[in-house]
Amino acid sequence: MHASSPSDPGDGPSSIFSGETHLRILDMSERRPIGHEVHALTEPSLYLVRAKVIDRDGVSNGSRIDVTENKLGPMSLLRYRDLSTSGEEIILEELVGAIKDNSELHLGFYNRANNISLKVHAFQLLPGIGKSKAQKMVQSRGMAGWMEFSEVDEACEIDSIQLLADRYLIEIEDPLNNRSILDHLIRSSN
Numbered sequence: 001m002h003a004s005s006p007s008d009p010g011d012g013p014s015s016i017f018s019g020e021t022h023l024r025i026l027d028m029s030e031r032r033p034i035g036h037e038v039h040a041l042t043e044p045s046l047y048l049v050r051a052k053v054i055d056r057d058g059v060s061n062g063s064r065i066d067v068t069e070n071k072l073g074p075m076s077l078l079r080y081r082d083l084s085t086s087g088e089e090i091i092l093e094e095l096v097g098a099i100k101d102n103s104e105l106h107l108g109f110y111n112r113a114n115n116i117s118l119k120v121h122a123f124q125l126l127p128g129i130g131k132s133k134a135q136k137m138v139q140s141r142g143m144a145g146w147m148e149f150s151e152v153d154e155a156c157e158i159d160s161i162q163l164l165a166d167r168y169l170i171e172i173e174d175p176l177n178n179r180s181i182l183d184h185l186i187r188s189s190n
Contacts (some may be wrong), residue, residue: 017075020045022101023065024094026087028053039078039087040065041094044102045187048083048172049075062090064097080173091172095165103149106164109185110137110152111145116179125179126163127170 020042027039036053043064052073053059059071083091099106113122123134133156140155152160164181171182 016045017042017047017049020047020067023049023051023067023072023075024098025059025061025063025065026091026094027061027084028056028059029084038072039083040075041091041098042067042075043098044105046095046098046168046172046182048078048080050078050082051075061086062094064101080175092165092169095168096161099161099164099168105186106161107146107149107152109164109181110149110160111141112185113138122181125167125181126158127166129158129163 022043023038023040024043025038025040028036029038031037031052036056037050038053038059039048039050041047042049053071054073055069055071057071058069059065065071109122115121116125119131121131121134121138123129123137124131129137137156137158146152146155149160152158167181171177171180
């Protein structure tokens with residue numbers, strides 16, 4: 001797999017995709033005059049990308065591909081609004097899968113979440129979490145934090161993976177969101 005972006009051609013170490021290990025294929029479509037293209041999510045940073053298909057073997061909607069397999073050409077960023085309808089239908093499911101496959105990285109949000117401002121806690125970025133629920137979550141976390149998502153779910157009475165996937169989708173749909181969990185937690189650590 002070649003790692004490249006519109007602003008950084010080639011697969012040098014400065015590419016935003018250089019730390020990516022896998023792609024979750026959201027959609028594969030035929031491109032004229034010849035060939036195929038995929039829309040995918042990168043792992044671990046969850047960038048939405050497109051790439052030309054070099055080798056179709058094992059590449060299908062919902063598959064997870066190791067980027068070192070050389071099945072795809074150079075990647076470029078893809079805007080959510082340019083994502084195919086098929087890709088839109090499975091992106092949330094693939095986000096959940098990516099969170100589960102990299103649980104330690106994503107669990108870090110629940111363990112490190114802190115106040116963003118005097119009035120807003122990072123937990124409030126999750127859909128449906130208000131100020132009082134965020135305060136209860138901080139109290140139940142304690143000093144030690146959580147070791148697994150199931151502990152978060154039980155202590156906070158939430159579906160922690162689904163809430164995080166829902167928030168990531170909001171951020172992927174609107175990359176200009178100034179309060180980005182993806183940028184501050186996931187992408188900055190890679």
